[in-house]
Amino acid sequence: MKAKSGIYISFLPDNLDVLVSHKDHCVLDVALRAGIAIDHTCGGNGTCGTCLVQVVEGLEKLEPRNEIEEEMAQDRSFNDQERLACQIKPFNGLSVQIKKES
Ligand code: FES
Numbered sequence: 001m002k003a004k005s006g007i008y009i010s011f012l013p014d015n016l017d018v019l020v021s022h023k024d025h026c027v028l029d030v031a032l033r034a035g036i037a038i039d040h041t042c043g044g045n046g047t048c049g050t051c052l053v054q055v056v057e058g059l060e061k062l063e064p065r066n067e068i069e070e071e072m073a074q075d076r077s078f079n080d081q082e083r084l085a086c087q088i089k090p091f092n093g094l095s096v097q098i099k100k101e102s
Pocket of ligand 1 (some may be wrong): 039040041042043044045046047048049050051052084085086087
């Protein structure tokens with residue numbers, strides 16, 4: 001990836017690099033503002049699980065799951081890379097794969 005100023009995160013599989021705005025509180029905010037479709041049935045409250053993404057790069061810099069996300073992760077047996085886009089904060093170099101419900 002070439003050097004760019006600002007904070008960018010990447011969304012796979014389309015490999016879209018999106019500049020994070022100061023208004024974006026979570027990865028879901030970044031995606032929706034950029035017109036990237038991520039399901040978010042509960043509106044970002046951490047209760048539906050439809051915004052689940054797979055972290056491809058940056059897992060080591062990601063904050064630990066908060067209480068809401070941890071509860072769902074345990075209920076649904078998420079692996080370490082599976083995170084809720086509405087509960088994780090964007091940072092430069094984060095790359096996530098959008099999961100599609102089958
Ligand atoms: S939008 Fe429902 S859990 Fe993230």
